[in-house]
Amino acid sequence: MAGSEKEAILNVFAALVRPLMRAAFEYGITASEIAGVIRRVYIQSLESRLVEQRRPATDARLAVVSGLTKSDVSAVREAMRTGAAHGSKSGASLDEVAVVLTTWHTHPNFSGAYGLALDLDIVPTAGSPRRGFQELVEAACPGADKDALLEALIAAGSAEIVDSTSVRCLSRAFVQKGADVNRIERTGHFLAAVADNFVHNLMRSEDEPIYFERAVAADLPMSEKGRDQFLAEASERGQTLLTELDTFLTALAAQEPVAKGKKFGVGIYFFEDQTREPGREGKESQNKGENKVDNSSAVQEIDVLAAVNRKQ
Numbered sequence: 381m382a383g384s385e386k387e388a389i390l391n392v393f394a395a396l397v398r399p400l401m402r403a404a405f406e407y408g409i410t411a412s413e414i415a416g417v418i419r420r421v422y423i424q425s426l427e428s429r430l431v432e433q434r435r436p437a438t439d440a441r442l443a444v445v446s447g448l449t450k451s452d453v454s455a456v457r458e459a460m461r462t463g464a465a466h467g468s469k470s471g472a473s474l475d476e477v478a479v480v481l482t483t484w485h486t487h488p489n490f491s492g493a494y495g496l497a498l499d500l501d502i503v504p505t506a507g508s509p510r511r512g513f514q515e516l517v518e519a520a521c522p523g524a525d526k527d528a529l530l531e532a533l534i535a536a537g538s539a540e541i542v543d544s545t546s547v548r549c550l551s552r553a554f555v556q557k558g559a560d561v562n563r564i565e566r567t568g569h570f571l572a573a574v575a576d577n578f579v580h581n582l583m584r585s586e587d588e589p590i591y592f593e594r595a596v597a598a599d600l601p602m603s604e605k606g607r608d609q610f611l612a613e614a615s616e617r618g619q620t621l622l623t624e625l626d627t628f629l630t631a632l633a634a635q636e637p638v639a640k641g642k643k644f645g646v647g648i649y650f651f652e653d654q655t656r657e658p659g660r661e662g663k664e665s666q667n668k669g670e671n672k673v674d675n676s677s678a679v680q681e682i683d684v685l686a687a688v689n690r691k692q
Contacts, residue, residue, distance in 0.1 A: 396575065408531035422446055423456045472528040476521045477554050480529055481538065483520035485552050490516050497549035499542060502530075513547050570647060592646070597653045611650055618648040 397414075404414065423442055430437040439457065443450040484490050484497045489511060491497050504512040517526045530547060533539035538551045577591050584590070602610070625646055 408535035420456050423453060424460060472525060472532040476524050476529060477532050480520045481552050481554055484516055484549050487519060499546045499548045501546050510546060614650055622648060
């Protein structure tokens with residue numbers, strides 16, 4: 381693979397992960413945990429590929445191909461065999477969090493006048509007038525996971541990091557934000573489906589069909605009112621189309637039953653285009669001259685199959 385194509389694929393990984401960072405911050409997921417997930421998925425997929433090719437899937441071979449150390453590969457494979465959770469930390473219990481917050485607001489070492497919780501150093505710093513968060517944890521519940529407690533407090537909005545050096549208590553109450561696990565799992569399922577669509581079209585053989593992939597986006601920036609109008613129209617038309625396709629698919633599946641096969645589907649989603657830079661349109665208009673036609677109400681169809689048409 382040429383260097384430019386490899387860089388393009390890495391850019392795809394970055395584009396896939398970037399929107400998920402907001403969710404990662406919200407749920408206290410660390411960069412290390414994300415890297416761990418990537419390592420596991422890479423090794424799992426590589427192992428499956430070697431097995432399909434009837435080649436030895438040893439730790440040494442996996443390490444050479446993946447660029448990981450043999451010990452890292454062994455640890456990842458052991459986690460896969462035991463079904464260990466992706467998260468590197470066990471998490472903090474509600475009781476532990478409650479005790480920490482109570483101690484933070486009542487213990488004289490960690491609170492000031494009127495029960496005001498004091499800012500604490502994340503890492504003990506020589507000469508700092510503040511006490512450390514580790515000291516609070518040791519006083520409140522000795523042996524508890526300091527990092528897991530801090531992540532839980534931040535995720536619930538009960539604490540925040542200040543200047544990357546200290547932690548500030550925002551609330552004595554600990555109210556976990558509603559976590560709709562089913563909705564999160566659905567997100568993963570459909571993101572995987574979209575990614576699989578593009579990978580199929582990129583890597584398909586000549587005798588495989590091109591999977592349908594199309595998108596439309598506004599040619600020019602729109603107001604929130606325009607967004608809402610477009611969202612309403614897309615939702616109505618999209619639901620109508622999906623209902624019709626569902627009826628067709630149900631009948632088709634009954635007509636073409638197979639003992640073993642794959643399931644196929646079509647998805648429709650509304651998105652905010654992140655590809656345009658602020659001010660870019662204005663610069664392009666100046667470069668093209670003043671005779672540009674005003675088509676602010678038009679939409680532009682983007683042929684995302686252009687890159688794979690060469691395989692037809």
